[in-house]
Amino acid sequence: MIYKRILSSTLPLIIVIILFLVFGNYGIGRVRNLRSQISQTRQDKTALTEKLNMLRTISTTVESSSQFAASALPGENTVLPARARIKELAVANGVVLSNLKSDLGASDVSGLSSVRLNFDLAGTRSEIIAFLKLIENTAPISLVDKITFSESVEGSSATISVKTFWAAFPQTLPAVTKSITDLTVEEKNTLDKISAFAQPASTEIPTDSEAGGESIGRQNPFLP
Amino acid sequence: MATKINLLPPGFGVTGNLGKILKAVRMVGVIGLAFFLVFGLGISIYFIVSTITFNALKSETNSLKEQVKTLQTTEQQIVLLKDRIGKINMALGLPEAIKNLIAIEPFISNLSSSASLNQLEIDAQKIDLSFQFRSTADTSAFIKSLSDMKDFRSVVLTSFGYDSTNGYTVGISITK
Numbered sequence: 001m002i003y004k005r006i007l008s009s010t011l012p013l014i015i016v017i018i019l020f021l022v023f024g025n026y027g028i029g030r031v032r033n034l035r036s037q038i039s040q041t042r043q044d045k046t047a048l049t050e051k052l053n054m055l056r057t058i059s060t061t062v063e064s065s066s067q068f069a070a071s072a073l074p075g076e077n078t079v080l081p082a083r084a085r086i087k088e089l090a091v092a093n094g095v096v097l098s099n100l101k102s103d104l105g106a107s108d109v110s111g112l113s114s115v116r117l118n119f120d121l122a123g124t125r126s127e128i129i130a131f132l133k134l135i136e137n138t139a140p141i142s143l144v145d146k147i148t149f150s151e152s153v154e155g156s157s158a159t160i161s162v163k164t165f166w167a168a169f170p171q172t173l174p175a176v177t178k179s180i181t182d183l184t185v186e187e188k189n190t191l192d193k194i195s196a197f198a199q200p201a202s203t204e205i206p207t208d209s210e211a212g213g214e215s216i217g218r219q220n221p222f223l224p
Numbered sequence: 225m226a227t228k229i230n231l232l233p234p235g236f237g238v239t240g241n242l243g244k245i246l247k248a249v250r251m252v253g254v255i256g257l258a259f260f261l262v263f264g265l266g267i268s269i270y271f272i273v274s275t276i277t278f279n280a281l282k283s284e285t286n287s288l289k290e291q292v293k294t295l296q297t298t299e300q301q302i303v304l305l306k307d308r309i310g311k312i313n314m315a316l317g318l319p320e321a322i323k324n325l326i327a328i329e330p331f332i333s334n335l336s337s338s339a340s341l342n343q344l345e346i347d348a349q350k351i352d353l354s355f356q357f358r359s360t361a362d363t364s365a366f367i368k369s370l371s372d373m374k375d376f377r378s379v380v381l382t383s384f385g386y387d388s389t390n391g392y393t394v395g396i397s398i399t400k
Binding site for chain 2: 005006008009010011012013014015016017019020023024027028030031034035037038041042044045048049051052055056058059062063065066069070072073110111112114125129132133135136141143144145146147148149150151163165167169170173174176177180183186187190191193194
């Protein structure tokens with residue numbers, strides 16, 4: 001009988017402790033999980049609001065800027081446009097271009113591909129120097145790698161080695177909730193620089209229908 | 225006067241301290257149960273309010289996502305632009321010969337009319353030049369202009385020759 005009394009007195013306390021342990025733990029876990037989801041959604045909302053404002057602000061300028069950037073650093077091998085550009089510049093500067101050759105292999109460093117073009121120039125010293133300065137201010141980006149210049153009574157000649165660059169376009173967009181930032185000062189300076197580049201005769205990239213080709217699957221969204 | 229009587233058989237009653245303890249334990253159990261009910265009610269209300277808040281936020285976020293998707297073309301262009309600019313900076317940071325050409329250009333432009341530039345070899349690291357001078361005065365002026373150059377880290381005289389037909393031949397190697 002005494003045990004029954006002890007049991008009847010302690011049982012409610014034991015039940016309360018069990019209820020606290022089981023349901024308390026479960027309830028707090030659910031609430032904690034919900035709070036974390038709310039916190040994450042709040043962050044997403046802030047990021048999305050900022051992103052939306054940013055996209056609305058920059059939408060007016062970004063199209064032309066991305067075209068300049070894609071023209072300065074195209075997504076495909078730039079040997080042919082670079083060769084055409086060198087020929088155009090030679091004619092424009094009154095220098096005689098000969099032995100224009102390109103290396104067969106392209107090198108790739110951190111996603112940046114380059115190929116070397118070698119050629120000879122003949123003309124006056126000032127014409128050749130003017131030509132070389134122009135090369136670095138034209139799209140697609142080309143860097144003068146080596147210059148061998150010689151002068152004689154007949155005139156000046158130079159053997160030039162130029163590197164021209166391209167890089168594959170990005171294939172994916174970041175997650176929709178990932179915020180995007182405006183261009184930094186350094187990026188804006190670079191954009192100003194490439195915007196001043198002389199553009200090739202035709203920077204328009206024809207669409208499949210304009211080119212007469214068939215469109216299969218989704219178009220590359222990064223085509224400018 | 226009320227009289228206390230015990231109807232339990234002897235040995236079945238709980239007396240003394242144990243009785244007080246059991247009574248206290250029962251009381252704690254009841255209070256605990258009350259606390260549990262209050263706690264359960266509180267947590268349920270909090271859960272419901274949080275769920276409503278979460279659903280409202282989720283709905284706003286979904287709406288924002290849809291709005292962002294309508295500007296996907298702009299997003300693609302900014303992603304492309306940032307990617308291009310990053311790689312353009314990488315390319316523009318590579319060593320190149322044109323900087324050395326720009327640095328040496330004023331120097332070779334100011335050569336006297338009797339001096340001539342035979343050969344000029346420029347790469348990203350150094351500039352190799354070869355000149356022809358008719359007179360010692362031109363040679364001296366050239367050597368003086370070398371010492372006046374502040375833009376270059378080192379200037380090394382690589383060759384110096386003379387013949388009676390062509391005059392002085394001077395070869396130098398310059399590092400910027």
